[in-house]
Amino acid sequence: MTNKNGGARATVLVTSALPYANGDLHLGHVLEAVQTDVFVRYRKLRGDRAVYVCADDTHGTAIQINAMKQGVEPQKLIAGVWERHVRDYAGFNIGFDKYYSTDSSENRFFAQFIYKGLKDKGLIEEKEISQYYCEHDGRFLPDRFIKGICPNCGTPDQYGDVCEACGSTYDPTDLKSPACITCGKTPVLKSSRHVFVQLEKSHDFLDQYVASGALADEVRNFAQSWLSVPLREWCISRDAPYFGFEIPGMPGKFFYVWLDAPIGYIASTGKFCDEHGEKVESFWAQDADCSIVHFIGKDIVYFHTLFWPVMLDSVRFKLPSKIFVHGFLTVAGEKMSKSRGTFILARDFLDTVNHPQAAEFLRFYFAAKSSGSVNDIDLNAEEFRNRVNTVLSNNIGNFHHRTAVFVERYFNLEVPGADWEPSFAERVADTGKKIAEAYEKTDYKSVLEHVQELGDFGNKYYQDSKPWELLKTDAKAAAKVMVTCLNLIRSIAVFLKPITPDIVKKIENLFGTELAWKDHEFSLRNGTLGKTEKLVQPVEIEQLEILRGQPKDPGGAANRAAGAAGGTVDISAVKALDLRVGVVKSAEKIEKSQKLLRLTVDVGEPSTRQIVAGVALSYPPESLVGKQVVVVANLKSAKVMGVESQGMLLAALDKGAMSVLGPDGPVAPGSKVS
């Protein structure tokens, strides 16, 4: 079907939820981005026009408090976070068409536009409410600007919305002994005018939308339970000072961050359109030839299934045709938690997992665990290693390698001119339909199960056919086996391409072509193959230390920088460390590791020590020889990537670069550091 989108089948606008600009990305963000990116790549592979937009969610009290603490303007804070978000997503090959910010003129425009739409529809009401006000600071206090005693369990020092000790939620006016967090004074109650969306007036509309097929059954059930009672009104205003957009006609009142956050999807599309000479209506107008697909976590379903459709409908914008909802990410079976070391930043994963294909493997792992349900997904080091090595290395990698090497050796890189086994072609065509259905439902787990079956099947066929024997007895039969295997490898590559694009690139290089969806069908009869590359290097459990729930350690197991953040220790803990000055005698790279060096260090003992240090990205090995360093001399020795390390080097970490610590002038090896 040809249409205005250059002959593409269909146009789809796809989004991930906007990460909050108050901190760095963690692996939960990466999970969602991978799920979205795989979907987008699949649709592109099918020949659809898929546009992937996202943005930083930048407004609200938390950003304001954080900026205040750091003594910078909020704009400066969010600019730095934006750069880090973009960089970290890129590390996982997330292919946004536009990554923007909600603190933008486009977002201001669309927030005001939708507010006017809600007003024109008679959905907005203004009311006076009673709220805490600090007379000392001259401001109304949002929930997070008040602390007091939990009304439920009596724990002191709790915020105005939720108790961290017992988890109960309440209104700020329920707190006992409330105090302003800025000045510590007791606030007074004062009346303030606020804006409310009368959601209940849209109840029938929401009943219809929720039943429209945009939601998976289990999510629809949630939403319908919310709709079984009258809907509460929704307050969309906040008092100044607030980092956000002022409400037109209401000086000193700002849109609540949750109003303008999802509008960021539209603003980001708007920016994309500006840059490509298109109009935002061609994506978002009700009659646009496009569908809208959101990916979100289960914690924000209410916003996306109830508030958001009402906002869109008020300006006759297109409603999402699919909202895919995923569960939370757990690590080593635990909720992500800083104290347990299971809260893993995207950057720390990239910097610490010492394998050049680490990011691609995580994409694969997340896909293998994503079935389209809202169940939580666990990230576990052993399972990670087993899945990667079993499927990518031993199954697909092996099938690819033995076939390509055989064709290289006995057919001089030529695709044998023979007919393939017809039952295979049928089987693959049939599997292709099932895989397409699974991709459409974001059931990537099934996709990979089918791929793994094809790989098993191919390996068994190769093994049972014994082409190395056929070569001597029946060259035609050998040619048939190889052309069948080559076609099967090409099919597998097409099916894997949305999930592991970099690995598939190597197969594309072999066939000398960029693979499209139709290439999964057997059609390869002749041609010359390119160079064979090994698809993957297996991953070792030692490389996945960061997934095992140890406290956070950006420098790698072999190289803990001094002065870990958070908590205090007493002097005995410091005295327990035997820190000594050493001189590096030799340094060399460790095979298969980009980040590790094997050093021998003289620490004033009869023989030198072997120490593994994660500084290879910052130091060429020869530059360390002769350098004076600080060594933890009484560290229990351990194996790192199979190499024994008898101690540890101290180094500082700054934006991913390591700087080795040493004395400020020549000091004898073995001198104690205190």
Ligand SMILES: [Zn+2]
């Ligand atoms: Zn409590």
Ligand SMILES: [Zn+2]
């Ligand atoms: Zn105050």
